[in-house]
Amino acid sequence: MWQPELAADLAEAGVEYALVDDRHFLVCGFRHEELHRPHLTESDGRPLGLLAIDERLRYLIPFRPPEETASYLRELRSQGHGLAVLADDGEKFGGWPGTKDWVYGSGWLDTFLQAMERLTAAGEIKLSTAQEAFRQVPSGGLAYLGTASYREMEKWSLPPAAQRDLTTLEEELGPKHLAASASFVRGGHWHHFLVKYPESNRMHKTMVALSNLSRSRGDPPAARRAIGRAQCNDAYWHGVFGGLYLPHLRNAIWRQLAIAERELRRGESLAYEELDLDNDGYPELWI
Known part of the structure; x- marks a missing residue:
């Protein structure tokens, strides 16, 4: 997920580069062949590097035989491209249904590592960290990405x-x-998940309200820790294998919010506040 203003926040925090799906570039008019280089963006004058994650690699690894990945990398090299970026979910390597047997039981991982060793030994590819790639591969220039997700x-x-x-x-x-x-x-x-699912929005806006309250009261460590835990994103949206439709995830968020509010209001008598907590244009009572 990406929002343009993230660049300034990340740069201010000392982050040198970010990895984003290649689709974020494509919806802005970039072509696939332009994405095998690092790019630079900025927000409020604060620069940030961008590396485009190769969607084809994400679908090849680990779901296809390793030789298909090797062939794709050779194809990129023959076309003069200098970079192919892979960053993906670790659960694909054993956590998703059927992947444990495929990755480990059938020997996919061993075969894949052997294929990468052969390519490296032959000088056809160089395996590197994202930081090395960002610093060593020539820049593809400036890019301004709009709000996007996969x-x-x-x-x-x-x-x-x-x-x-x-x-x-x-x-x-x-x-x-x-x-x-x-x-x-x-x-x-x-x-829009916050619009589509009212409970997701209530959790989110309660978290934001408690975060603001915590800052106004000096950010007690126990409260800030609970608020940080309540910001775990999985319960606010959903994918194929989990998300906000799992009640134990939502319950975990509400529990941390309750812990935070207990810490912030410790010693106070029962009271209420009238405000538009969920930003729907109508007031609620926060007790």
Whole structure:
């Protein structure tokens, strides 16, 4: 997920570069062949490096035989590209259904590592950290990215009727035309999960209110720790394998918010405040 103003915050925190999905570049008009280099962006005059995560690598590893990854890397090299970035979920390597048997039981991991060793020994690729790549590969220039997330998340954030309309459009376009225009056929803003699911919004706005209250009271460590735990993002949205529809995740957020409020209001008598806590234009009572 990306928002343009993140660049200033990350740079101010001392972050040198960020990894983002290549789709974030594609929806802004970049071409695939332009993304095999680092780029630079800025916000409020604060520069930040950007590395585009290669979607094809994410789908090859670990779901396809390692030789397909080797062939793809050779193809990029033959085209003169200097970089291919992989950053992905660790649970793909044993946590997702069926991946433990595939990655370890069938020997995929051993075969993959052997394939990478052969490519490295032959001088066809060099394995490096993201920091090394960012500093050593020539820059692709300036890039300003709009708010974006990965394709599925933008679709999931839509209301049901709009989601059905988008699915219909994708089916009407068909695989060939959809592949050519996929970067511009997109869903909504990932923040819309807070609109689509009222409890997600209530959790989020309660967390924000308690965070502001904590700052105003000197940020007691126990309260700030609980608020930080309540900011764990998994319970505010959903994917295929989990998210806000799992009650134990939501319960964990509410528990941490209760702990934070207990710490912040310790010793106070029962009281209430009237305010628009959930930002829907109507007042609520915060007891």
